[in-house]
Amino acid sequence: MDDAGSADGNEGSQADTDAITGTETTADSATDTDTTTNSHPNCDFCQISAGAEPAALLYEDDRTIAFLDRRPAVRGHTVIAPRTHDEELLLMDEADTAAVFDTVQTVATALESTLEPDGFSVFHTSGPLVGTVDHAHVHLVPRFEDDNVGLSLARRELESADAAAIVSAVRDKL
């Protein structure tokens, strides 16, 4: 009952990751990186992707995996990650980024109909603020009216001069 057992959408488990030809072996400091899968031996998420470490797997396809967070904030708290070891979700192969969010949508749809949450929070953090796992991932957190999830943002008014400066600077880069 508590392992979200049948919320699957598996289309044949891709135990072998032959679809992932680690063609982008960037200048990696890890000397023992498996360059055929861009898999890091000391990375939990790479090991889960390879099937070498157990996880409550909800979904997997050629590019992504989705599994229940081992330390859930709420019931159904799910982690979605690319199979390839990239640290920056927002800077990696666009197809992988797109695949991650396709999987977010797929799993959210299944969670919606099974756990019937009141909504979802979806978030990703990159850069030096990242916690202990440096394998890019997205948190999909079902939200319930009475949950104790606190995603606090100290809000303030957008100042027009600052808005104009940011718009100008960013649009120059696009």
Ligand SMILES: [Zn+2]
């Ligand atoms: Zn990894």
